[in-house]
Amino acid sequence: MTTAVVPSSPLPSLEDRHMYYILTDDFPYGSKLFQAGSMCFLKEKTYLHSIACVGTSTQYLRVTMLDDNSIVTVKAEILHPLPEEEAVFLLAINTLSERLNCFLDRHSLEEAVKATVGQQVTVDLNQQLFTGTIRYIGKISKNSSSSPHSPSYFGVELQGGGEGRGHCDGTYNGSEYFKCKQNHGLFLPVNKIKFIPVLDCDSMKEEPQPDVDEIVPVKVGDTVGFYLDEVFRQGVAMDVHKEGTQWFVKVCPEEEGTTDVFREIPMDSVVKEGLLSSEFEPDMAPGSLRQIKRERSESGEDLESGKHSLDVNSVVQITLDKGNSVTGIIRWLGYLPNIKHRMAGVELDQEKGITDGEWQGMRYFHCPPKRGLFVKLQSCQPDMRFQSVSITPLDASTSGEIDGPQVLANSPLENGAAVQVLQGRMRGIQGHCNSCYMDAALFSLFSCTSVLDSMLFKPSLPPSGHVQKILRDEIVNPLRRNGFVAASSVMHLREQLTEKGQCSSFTTSEKDPEEFLNLIMHHILGIEPLLKLQSGGQKEQECYYYQIFIDKQEDLVVPNVQQLVEHSFLSSSLKLVEIPSCFIIQMPRFGKEYKMFSKIIPSLELDITDLLLDSPRECFVCGDIATQECSECFRDAVFADMGMKQYCNSCCRQVHSHYRRKTHRPTTLHVPEAFQVRSQMGSPRIPRERMELFAVLCIETSHYVSFVKYGPEKENWMFFDSMADRHGDENGYNIPIVKLCPEVAKYLQLPGAALAMEQPRDMEGVAKRLFCDAYMYMYQSKKMSLYK
Missing domain, CATH: 2.30.30.190 (CAP Gly-rich-like domain)
Structure with missing residues (x-):
């Protein structure tokens, strides 16, 4: 096997030598923020000169950042010096937090510096460990010879269970660094390697190691059989040690589990699994090997079915x-x-x-x-x-319908609990293969609200019950309890939707959230439509979400959601037949790419009082019971830019006595009988029906993300991206991220004119995506969700 090592080079002169540092804390510099884990350098000659000028170590150092080659003045107290041999290994780690953790783990770095070609290691591949051998240590970039700051990697040949899981044959970018079979090689940074210590040859010569397999027949990890209280049992050897001249095995009995309850068994009293045979079974009473095997089979421990879902x-x-x-x-x-x-x-x-x-x-x-x-x-x-409580299957011939499973579902996350469970990397729902439309929708609908938990509880007949079980047990409950859902669980749901939706591309292609919601709510689970609408006295229409359609309004530069909904309802003569528990609103667009408005302001509350059919309404002028509504007054520039325009009889005559409004044609409103009686006794106060915003889906360049309101304060916003980062290449995996974004509150408090002047590129954090990329708003009525 041909191997390669870093070629030796002459020692650099003082003029060329560099001193490397790593930032141990975040450091703001102008408009930039250099995070802990960032690395920098300065020439040794410059450092010595600065000390000579001051006489002692200076409080600040002017360094060159390795991330972008910018020159920055940094506090010396947060700069930790690095030997060059350690710096080159840390540079190979792209994620700053992981780089900092690796630096703090001194043992790992020291082992990397001492590592040699031919040394055995274990490597981390997709959260699994495999053995391998180091075949190369050094730089792999094409211009590594000309750049003094190129990172160093380990070229590893995978062995055992890792064979075929690599990405190369020892070649990178057309250059061969070592030779191995195709897909047996990997180039890895130091944080993906665990070093197996090299045995000291001299000590081995002085104290020859015995052949353990000959002297000690049982090793750690072996399954063994043994007698305990005259009952034959099985367990796993957790430790093998010698006390004086006698060997002992520390065994964890299988029925007791791997805990601190161990049994110290003399070596001559245990039998290795490979030596166990059926000859042991006839003489054994209850608790025998045969009994254990039967119990394990009945409990499903020896079966693979059901284990594939654990991840x-x-x-x-x-x-x-x-x-x-x-x-x-x-x-x-x-x-x-x-x-x-x-x-x-x-x-x-x-x-x-x-x-x-x-x-x-x-x-x-x-x-x-x-x-x-x-x-x-x-x-x-x-x-x-x-898990759902198991129910006895019913024969279709004996029962006309099947009751849905009883479910012990987790409560949605709110306030501090939401932050504790959901915030961080590898949190939320992991994206995979164009799944962001589904990831963002599911996170929005179930992470911090229970308004649509009926989808999880609703009695369902097969095969929709299987989809419901996946949604409940593999996605919603893990999300609320652990804050994380693996990509495999969402893919399981997508596979079922592909089958039920007769759409072969649901597991691979990009879709829209509304397509997914309509499929699972209507075609799969068959839940009651969320919205009931009526237009101009025509037949009721039912739907699961509402798409806003309006003509371009010159006076709406930076509209809020309340304005858009009112304009859309008025232009289509629409009314809500009843108060919805959940109101999902899709923003106006000309196709997927073109946005009708550069920014949209989220309305934290959506007042639907005047959008309800045959509901008592308040006179726009005096507050009495309204009897007339005028859609032309709604567009009149003299009046407020939001709020439907309805009047009592007296105010309607007065408003329309103006010559500009004499041509208006108000329509008569239905006033409930109870309010007609109360109106004669005095001016009753009209109750307002408001819905609260709980989530916003946003889209930018065909990628969906989500903003969720997790508490009552204006700052209580969190941002979710199922594919915010990635580990590895085509064989890697996406890293979902949930982070708090309190900066949203700052822009919600701005007047519309000031917000319109804000440049998206200058907006703090992720606020720009909420205001500029809104695709779908989700509102809830906690009052109505109790009944629906």
Whole structure:
């Protein structure tokens, strides 16, 4: 096997030597913000000169940032010096937070500097660990020879279960750095590698290592059989150690689970799994191997069915001793050294574990001490608290209808709980293969509101019940409890929609949120339409969302949602037949690309009082019961730019006595009988019907994102993007992000004229996307959702 190493080069002169630093804290500089983890350098000669001028170490250093080559003056106290041999490895890590974490983990960097070609390592591929061998260490860019700041990578040849999971044969950008089979090679940054220490050859010579397989027949991870209280049991060897001249095995019995309840068994009293045979079974009473096998088969532990749905971030329960169980979240899946079963690293809800994510000195995930547990994946069961209660299947011949499953659903997240559960990287719903339209819609509808939870509870007949179960158990409940939904769960739903919707492209192609909502609400689940509309006394129309259609209005430069809805309803002579529990409104556009308005102001409350059919309304002038409505007055520039124009009889005569409005033709309003009586007794106060905004879907260059209102304060906004970042290339995965965006409140408080003058590129944070890219607004009536 041909290998390569970094060619040696003459030592640079003082003029050419650089000093490298990493920022340990965020540092604002003008309009820029250099985040912790950013790296910079300055020439050693410049540094020595600055010290000579001041006499002591200066408080500020003028450095060159490696991200954009800008020259910046930075506080010395947040600059940590780096040896060049460490700096080149850190430069290969693109994500600043991961780079900083790697820097803080001194052991990993020190191992990288000492690493040699031919050394064994484990590599992190899609949250699974595989073994490999280092074949190359160094720079891989085409111009690496001319750039002193090029990052260094590890060229690794994958072995064992990782074979065929690589991306190359040792060649990168046409240059060969080492040789291996196609798709067996990878070039990786230091944070994706775990180094297996190289044994000291001298110490091996002084103290020859015994052949463990000959002297010690059982190794850590082996499944063994043993007798305990005269009952034959099975378990996993967690440790093998010697006390004096006798070997002992620390065993975790399978029925007790991998906890701090271990059994110390003498080596000569255990039998390795490979040596167990049917000869043991005839002599064993209850609790025998045969009984254990039957119980495990009945419990489904040996079956693969049902396990495929468990993934990283799945909520699981594990049975421990005496039937007790613990719950937790899967943080890692893969294979541990010398263990043939697929294992799960679980972070428990309570301190009943034995680790903080390490196994035999190797870290596989992070969690608090005594909260981590490594168990066979087949020992994990979905947390029954978040599964539908099983019901006995009914024969169609004996029952005309099937009751829907009872569901213990999680409550929507609000206020501090929403921040704690949802905020961060790898939070929200993970995007995959053009799924952003569905990711953004589901996050908007279910993360912080229960207005459409009827979709999860509604009794359903097969096959729609299967879709409902996926939506409830694989998406909504995990989102509300863990703050994360894996791409596989959404793909499972998309596959079902493809089948039910007779659309072969639902799993691959871009779609629109309204297409998805109409399919799942109407064609799949068959829930009652959200809106009932009537136009000009015609027959009622039912729909699930409302598309705004209006002509270009010269006076509407930066409109708010209230204005757009009122203009649209008036132009189409529409009325709401009843108060909706959920009002989904699609903004006006000329096609997907062209926006009718450069900005739209979110109306945090939508007043629908005057949009309701046959509902009592208030006179626009005096506040008495309105009896007449005038659509032409609505467009009159003399009046307010929003609010429907209706009058009592007296005010209507007075308003239309003006010569400019004598040609108007007001229409008569229906006044409920109870309000006619109250009107004769005095001026009754008309109740206002308002709906509150809970989410906004936005689109920019065919990519959908979501803004969600998670609390009552104006600053309580969070932003969700299912594909905000990515790990790896075509074999990698998307990283969803949920982050708070309180800056939205600043722009909501601006007058319309001031907001119109704001340049989108200058708007803080992600506010520009909310105001400039709004596609669909979602409003709720918590009062009506109690009845629907």
